[in-house]
Amino acid sequence: MTTSNDRPPHTRHRPVMLQRCLDLLAPALDAPGATVVDCTLGLGGHSEALLGAFPQVRLIGLDRDTRALELAGARLAPYGDRATLVHAVYDELPAVLARLGTPRVAGVLFDLGVSSMQLDEADRGFAYSQDAPLDMRMDQTTGLSAAEVLNTYPPGELVRILRAYGEEKFARKIVEAVVAERAKQPLTSSARLVTLIRDALPQAAKRTGGNPAKRTFQALRIEVNGELSVLERAMPAAVDALAVGGRIAVLSYHSLEDRLVKRVLADGARSTAPAGLPVVPEEYQPRLKLLTRGAELPTDEEIAENKRAAPARLRGAERVRERVR
Helix, strand or coil, rough: CCCCHCHHHHHHHCCHHHHHHHHHHHHHCCCCCCEEEECCCCCCCCHHHHHHHHHEEEEEEEEEEEHHHHHHHHHHHHHHHHEEECCCCCCHHHHHHHHEEEEEEEEEEEEEECCCHHHHHHCCCCCCCCCCCCCCCCCCCCCCCCHHHHHHCCHHHHHHHHHHHHHCCCCCHHHHHHHHHHHCCCCCEEHHHHHHHHCCCHHHHHCCCCCHHHHHHHHHHHHHCCHHHHHHHHHHHHHHHHHEEEEEEEECCHHHHHHHHHHHHHHCCCCCCCCCCCCCHHHCCCCCEEEECCEEECHHHHHEEEHHHHHCEEEEEHHHHCCCC
């Protein structure tokens, strides 16, 4: 029997808002020798489209997941040395570019959150809809698993994580259930965690908002992978890596990511001049021009074809000025 994991990457993954991402980046990628960075390579869907749409582009693809690099490498092999794939977290972008001798690039793409491959491979523990070991590490070669977080963190820290990263208003009730369970035996199964969450919540909370475990799983995933702290470092680094005329496109999938992306791009598009100056010196001029009015959403048609696109929010900006030291 053929499983979803046996199928080629292009049949397992539909890149979200693909054409809109290409359109946003296109004006920066038409120049000969342009380099674009896919900071979240995943299964390589966006990267494949970029290489196909812009025949002169060189692509650098980053991913912390070694399995993703393996699958994307096979997918992008026809493009030969136009694609350079690197095992790295995206906040390591400056070091990667320095190592490759490419200090400035024409385009940067982020497709944040968990990848289709990670959701579909049951043994990764990302999906609350199927039983699996509670791992959730995007890079399985390093760091604490979700099980280790649940079984070793102090209760107060677990409450903070669920509230801050999952916006879970019943965090304390869920953590009380987790602490009682781990006192009897370690929590290792995603199905067991889902059951604990369901049993801990009031009946009314179970009837709205989809699977009641969604927020807890999101919070654990963000903690395990340090996603927000990594993004907080990566966004300014990506803006700094853009040449003048370069463009950045960022897909986020929950409000915490989107707020951070919005802040960095809005700050770059804002004058920093003191109020009342009759003429704004160059060092105070905006470095970025926003390319999207707020966050753009996927179309109804795309959501109908790919339900994982539903929460997507796309923002873009163009580098219009060097930073004046």
